Amino acid sequence: MIDKIIPSVASAVQDIGDGSTILVSGFGGAGLPIYLLDALAEQGAKNLTIISNNAGNSGIGIAKLIGNGQVKKVVCSFPRQPESGAFDDLYRAGKIELELVPQGTLAERIRAGGAGIGGFYTPTGYGTELAIGKDTRVIDGVNHIFETAIKTDYALIKADKGDRWGNLTYHRTGRNFGPIMATAARCTIAQVNQVVELGALDPETIVTPGIFVKRVVLVGGKS
Template sequence: MIDKTVPTVEAAVAEISDGASVMIGGFGTAGMPDELIDALIARGVGDLTIINNNAGNGEHGVAALIREGRVRKIICSFPRQSDSHHFDAAFRAGKIELELVPQGNLAARIHAAGAGLGAIFTPTGFGTQLAEGKETRLIDGRHYVLEYPIQADFALIKAEQGDRWGNLVYRKTARNFGPIMAMAARTTIAQVRHIVPLGALDPEVIVTPGIFVQRVVESAPALAAVA
């Protein structure tokens, strides 16, 4: 019997070790798997490479990972915001490495990894510092930059519902990067609001098939009620 559910968030992240690359879903706080991130912090691992839309907000999520000194490198599109003070301090102190990737390129490179592509050509970034040292090509009169897929050891994502096979559906904009990150990581861990019986999810509305998910954990009831 296939059963990918685990009882606790601590068990869900138990295999993540120092030096791992970790994709974290979310657009700001929308769709952020906060419980999985807290469990990762409690686990005490460090030297992480984090792939995320931004470099954290306030005191929670990715910001908390940076605050605790667990992140060696971050690959993101929006490193600086009004409340990204932990990244700002760490970057100015030389304690964290930044790879800045335009958001469209970030999504495209993650998707390329999940699709098994060797590389992609994108017009975004051509003629800027982001294209320095990269191969460029003129295609049908337009300039493109060669970009390589972004893969990760783990993906931490958040969904609305999941079943024991790992099939997932999302809640509105909380969907954002979750589906493509699930495809691009070697191990995908999904924090879901509700684990439902097998067959309860309409196959026509499943966004992430279970083949891309290795572990599913249900949110704590108190947090799920207010999330």
């Protein structure tokens, strides 16, 4: 019997240790697993590396972890947001590390990590500051740079519906990084708005097959 349903967000994140690398889904607030991040803030793990599109804002989600001093490094494409103060202050003070990654390269590095690919060549970023120190190669007459795959200890993602095998569907553009992040972590934890019976999800419309998901936790309503 496979049952990945976890009774609470607290128990879903309890084993995340100091120094963990964690993928966090979301594009701004859309698809952000806010309940799991709150539970992680409560749990208190430190020296975390957070890989996400943004670096949090308004003191919630990733910004709460950063404000608590739990994050040593952020890997993201766009840290600058309205009220991204928690990150901004620590960054200017040199107290948090930033690895800035073009958004498509970020997505592809995660996809590669999940697909067992070590890295890839891309034209994106060639000749810019973000290519400094990276291996280059001309392919079909176009300059490329080498980017490595991202694999992590955990992925915290937000989905819409989930079943006990870990099959997931998403809601609108809340899908964003969730499906690829689910593939690239040793342990993927999904917060869902609804837990459904096995077989209730149409196999044609399941976006994340359960093989990629270790834990599913029901959270209260949409957030």
